[in-house]
Amino acid sequence: MNGTARRSIWRVAWWQGGLIAVFLVTLPPGCEQGRLVSEAATYETPDSTLPLSAYTDGMLAPLPERAPAPTPITLLGRRLFFDRLLSEDQKVACADCHVFRMGGTNGQYRTTLPERGPTAVNVPTVFNLAYLFRFAWSGKFDDLGVQIDAAMKLPEAMATTWEATTARIGRSRSYRQAFKRTYADGLNEANVRDALVRYCLSLITPGSRFDEFLRGRVELNALEQSGYRVFREYGCVSCHQGINVGGNMYQKFGIMSDYFGQRKDASKADLGLFNSTGREEDRHVFRVPSLRNVALTAPYFHDGSAKTLEVAVSTMGRVQLGRELDDGQIAALVAFLGTLTGKMPESEAQ
Amino acid sequence: MILRRLGYSAVVGGAALLLTVSYMVTSSVDGEAAALYESRLRKLSAQNYRRVSELLLVRAGLVRQFDSLATTEGRLRELHHALKNSVPTFLRGAERERFERALRASAENRREAEATVERLKRDLAVLRNSLGFLVSLAREPSDAAADKSPAGTEVARVLDGVLRDILTLEITHDEDAHRKAKEALARLDREDPNAWPKIDPALVRLHAGLVVERSVAVDSSARSLASRPTEKLTKELINLYLIGHRSATVRDGIIRGIALILFFATCLAIAAYVILRLRRAAAELRRTGILLEGAVVSLEKEKNKQTELAELKNRFVQTTSHEFRTPLSVILSSAEMLAAYKEWPLRKKEQHLGRIRASALDMTRLLEDVLLIGRAESGGLSYRPAPFQLADFCKEVAGLAGQAEGTPARVMARGSVANVTVLADENLLKHVIGNLLSNALKYSPPIEPVELGVELLAGELLFVVRDHGIGIPLEDQRHLFSTFHRGTNVGRVRGSGLGLSIVKRAVDLQGGSIDVVSQPGAGTTVSVRVPVENLSL
Numbered sequence: 001m002n003g004t005a006r007r008s009i010w011r012v013a014w015w016q017g018g019l020i021a022v023f024l025v026t027l028p029p030g031c032e033q034g035r036l037v038s039e040a041a042t043y044e045t046p047d048s049t050l051p052l053s054a055y056t057d058g059m060l061a062p063l064p065e066r067a068p069a070p071t072p073i074t075l076l077g078r079r080l081f082f083d084r085l086l087s088e089d090q091k092v093a094c095a096d097c098h099v100f101r102m103g104g105t106n107g108q109y110r111t112t113l114p115e116r117g118p119t120a121v122n123v124p125t126v127f128n129l130a131y132l133f134r135f136a137w138s139g140k141f142d143d144l145g146v147q148i149d150a151a152m153k154l155p156e157a158m159a160t161t162w163e164a165t166t167a168r169i170g171r172s173r174s175y176r177q178a179f180k181r182t183y184a185d186g187l188n189e190a191n192v193r194d195a196l197v198r199y200c201l202s203l204i205t206p207g208s209r210f211d212e213f214l215r216g217r218v219e220l221n222a223l224e225q226s227g228y229r230v231f232r233e234y235g236c237v238s239c240h241q242g243i244n245v246g247g248n249m250y251q252k253f254g255i256m257s258d259y260f261g262q263r264k265d266a267s268k269a270d271l272g273l274f275n276s277t278g279r280e281e282d283r284h285v286f287r288v289p290s291l292r293n294v295a296l297t298a299p300y301f302h303d304g305s306a307k308t309l310e311v312a313v314s315t316m317g318r319v320q321l322g323r324e325l326d327d328g329q330i331a332a333l334v335a336f337l338g339t340l341t342g343k344m345p346e347s348e349a350q
Numbered sequence: 351m352i353l354r355r356l357g358y359s360a361v362v363g364g365a366a367l368l369l370t371v372s373y374m375v376t377s378s379v380d381g382e383a384a385a386l387y388e389s390r391l392r393k394l395s396a397q398n399y400r401r402v403s404e405l406l407l408v409r410a411g412l413v414r415q416f417d418s419l420a421t422t423e424g425r426l427r428e429l430h431h432a433l434k435n436s437v438p439t440f441l442r443g444a445e446r447e448r449f450e451r452a453l454r455a456s457a458e459n460r461r462e463a464e465a466t467v468e469r470l471k472r473d474l475a476v477l478r479n480s481l482g483f484l485v486s487l488a489r490e491p492s493d494a495a496a497d498k499s500p501a502g503t504e505v506a507r508v509l510d511g512v513l514r515d516i517l518t519l520e521i522t523h524d525e526d527a528h529r530k531a532k533e534a535l536a537r538l539d540r541e542d543p544n545a546w547p548k549i550d551p552a553l554v555r556l557h558a559g560l561v562v563e564r565s566v567a568v569d570s571s572a573r574s575l576a577s578r579p580t581e582k583l584t585k586e587l588i589n590l591y592l593i594g595h596r597s598a599t600v601r602d603g604i605i606r607g608i609a610l611i612l613f614f615a616t617c618l619a620i621a622a623y624v625i626l627r628l629r630r631a632a633a634e635l636r637r638t639g640i641l642l643e644g645a646v647v648s649l650e651k652e653k654n655k656q657t658e659l660a661e662l663k664n665r666f667v668q669t670t671s672h673e674f675r676t677p678l679s680v681i682l683s684s685a686e687m688l689a690a691y692k693e694w695p696l697r698k699k700e701q702h703l704g705r706i707r708a709s710a711l712d713m714t715r716l717l718e719d720v721l722l723i724g725r726a727e728s729g730g731l732s733y734r735p736a737p738f739q740l741a742d743f744c745k746e747v748a749g750l751a752g753q754a755e756g757t758p759a760r761v762m763a764r765g766s767v768a769n770v771t772v773l774a775d776e777n778l779l780k781h782v783i784g785n786l787l788s789n790a791l792k793y794s795p796p797i798e799p800v801e802l803g804v805e806l807l808a809g810e811l812l813f814v815v816r817d818h819g820i821g822i823p824l825e826d827q828r829h830l831f832s833t834f835h836r837g838t839n840v841g842r843v844r845g846s847g848l849g850l851s852i853v854k855r856a857v858d859l860q861g862g863s864i865d866v867v868s869q870p871g872a873g874t875t876v877s878v879r880v881p882v883e884n885l886s887l
Binding site: 058059060061131133142233234235238239241242243244248249250251252255256277279281285321322323 | 413414415416417419420421423424427465468469471472475476478479480482483486553556557560
């Protein structure tokens with residue numbers, strides 16, 4: 001074998017060694033499986049630093065002291081929330097129904113938006129959603145994203161699709177850039193939805209007088225205290241319980257007496273969870289709504305039939321608890337419910 | 351052939367390697383993702399346990415709000431969602447099918463359990479509420495109204511009895527408690543509303559009925575939840591996953607091994623291919639080198655031959671022109687003189703005529719020599735043995751040589767070869783010995799004798815021709831047998847330079863050998879051996 005051949009063999013050995021090295025370095029980790037950029041939105045956990053003794057009787061708990069700090073994603077979500085670009089005809093924004101100073105609702109019995117029919121139900125609040133176990137009045141959605149999907153599709157609301165919305169948003173250079181800055185994969189349907197979901201979950205109303213009372217920092221006045229007593233002793237708290245004063249269970253509307261039989265304008269929405277499960281036991285069953293900021297969110301119930309809080313309290317006492325509450329008790333309860341009003345999140349309108 | 355096979359196997363091996371690696375990439379176990387998935391499965395199991403314990407705490411009234419239960423439910427839901435959406439790719443075929451079936455069963459079980467939990471929460475809230483109502487009622491009349499009126503006391507007694515029976519049901523749930531609770535309800539039905547001062551007994555009956563109803567419902571929900579195969583389903587799910595993971599890991603190992611083997615085999619094939627190619631190229635090169643070398647050598651030989659030929663031609667022209675010119679000029683001058691001096695005496699005329707004849711003879715001999723060598727060169731001369739008398743042959747040759755050189759007496763033949771008849775080519779031998787003797791006579795002083803020795807040895811004849819002449823210079827001895835080559839010391843002695851060439855060829859034709867020993871100025875001895883057959887024995 002001559003010198004040239006030997007050199008060539010060395011060269012081959014070099015290449016082979018190099019290839020083996022590359023092979024060994026690249027092979028073992030396998031391929032990185034695509035991770036979702038945005039994992040499913042996680043719920044805020046209750047304030048666990050608080051001693052248990054602070055929960056006066058373990059049925060109610062205060063919200064965290066502060067709403068979560070804004071992140072680039074929630075800021076983007078806020079911009080979308082207030083932008084009429086989201087609706088098909090660009091005449092409606094999320095904020096048109098969910099008015100912040102009105103407790104995240106809009107004070108209407110049925111909402112009729114421009115060039116749209118009236119909604120089937122009263123507008124529910126958009127606050128403290130992070131502590132709801134289900135969404136919509138009937139609690140048919142177990143994911144906020146699905147709830148928003150429905151609102152986007154609803155002819156009475158946004159009347160659009162994510163695809164169309166994303167395309168509309170995509171025409172704005174500043175949106176494109178904002179999404180590019182915020183998400184690794186930039187503007188797409190999933191990220192528009194994600195931004196909205198995260199923003200809605202960040203809308204917390206901390207700092208209510210009742211929370212301060214639970215923390216032992218303020219005293220409730222006599223009327224409020226007596227309302228709180230009635231709230232507990234008469235059993236309101238059996239259902240309106242937990243951190244959100246409601247929103248962690250289902251209950252039948254009309255335990256003690258038939259609420260819907262007494263009304264004239266019955267609608268499909270009155271069937272509640274039955275509409276989505278078809279189970280007889282779910283007839284007239286609704287998600288127990290949160291009572292936080294309830295003083296701001298008139299009219300009440302899914303059908304908006306109670307124009308004032310007094311009427312709502314009275315109806316609840318009769319239909320759910322089997323008690324006729326006297327005016328004093330109602331006044332006390334209303335006074336107590338007023339302490340549940342927290343600090344509204346900042347709206348862009350400010 | 352083997353090269354092509356190696357090339358094919360490198361290509362096939364490379365393709366197989368690519369396929370294997372791509373398969374591995376799409377279906378191998380991603381450690382991180384697998385760990386995440388397994389942790390989710392374990393979390394599912396843990397959250398299932400947690401739900402049961404939380405439910406029991408809630409049922410026992412030790413935890414009164416449903417938040418954490420709802421959170422657990424939410425986590426279970428999310429876990430199932432995540433598990434369903436990220437079934438690892440390494441689970442394949444039947445294993446994947448089984449796993450997904452188990453996952454669906456687990457999800458279905460979760461949905462049903464969730465509905466049960468929700469029902470339980472609902473019933474529990476109502477139960478608590480009505481219990482609270484009854485307790486507050488019972489406390490109020492006993493404390494305040496009882497002392498004032500007998501009716502109040504009676505109501506308090508009835509209420510306490512109802513409460514006792516219903517609470518007993520809440521605690522024991524046996525047949526007896528059920529019966530007693532129903533009796534208590536029946537008692538309430540019989541109460542007279544007018545006897546009750548503050549509250550409608552129907553409302554009390556409603557709440558009491560709700561307590562009994564919901565208490566039974568709550569416990570039936572709890573039992574149904576407890577009897578759910580949740581644990582079994584989760585365990586099976588984890589088992590199926592682990593089995594799939596293990597087999598995928600083994601498969602991964604095997605495939606990785608195959609890939610490694612394929613890789614090395616491909617590398618080996620490529621390396622062998624390259625090495626063989628190189629070796630083949632080297633061999634080719636070597637062969638070409640040898641061929642080239644041979645070509646160069648033969649070219650050189652050819653060139654030498656050409657040079658030799660050119661030299662030969664030169665020598666021929668030189669020699670012949672010289673050798674011819676001399677006799678021709680002698681002939682010319684003699685002829686001219688004969689023509690000019692017709693008055694010369696006859697003797698003188700004859701003398702010139704003799705010169706002319708001698709010159710012509712010289713030329714004839716030279717031509718004969720040239721012709722002879724031409725015949726020898728072209729193979730026209732051949733060995734034709736015939737018997738002849740050796741002594742006669744010697745005498746004849748010696749005589750002929752002496753005659754030709756004009757000094758007949760100088761050749762002294764020696765040897766005991768009388769009456770010896772041999773079988774050899776007399777003609778060739780004549781050329782040999784004649785030329786040798788002629789040379790010896792020409793190049794030695796006229797007074798010196800030339801010896802011709804003949805000896806018959808076993809199967810061969812040895813002739814020795816010895817003179818004491820001028821000898822042959824050393825450098826000329828190398829070209830002894832070249833045609834037209836003459837010694838540098840020949841002086842004016844005439845010759846063609848063909849004699850020894852003819853001798854050499856004739857000896858070679860007979861298969862003999864020739865040996866020349868010479869010393870310049872001292873003489874030359876030439877020994878010739880030729881094989882013969884002694885016919886006289």
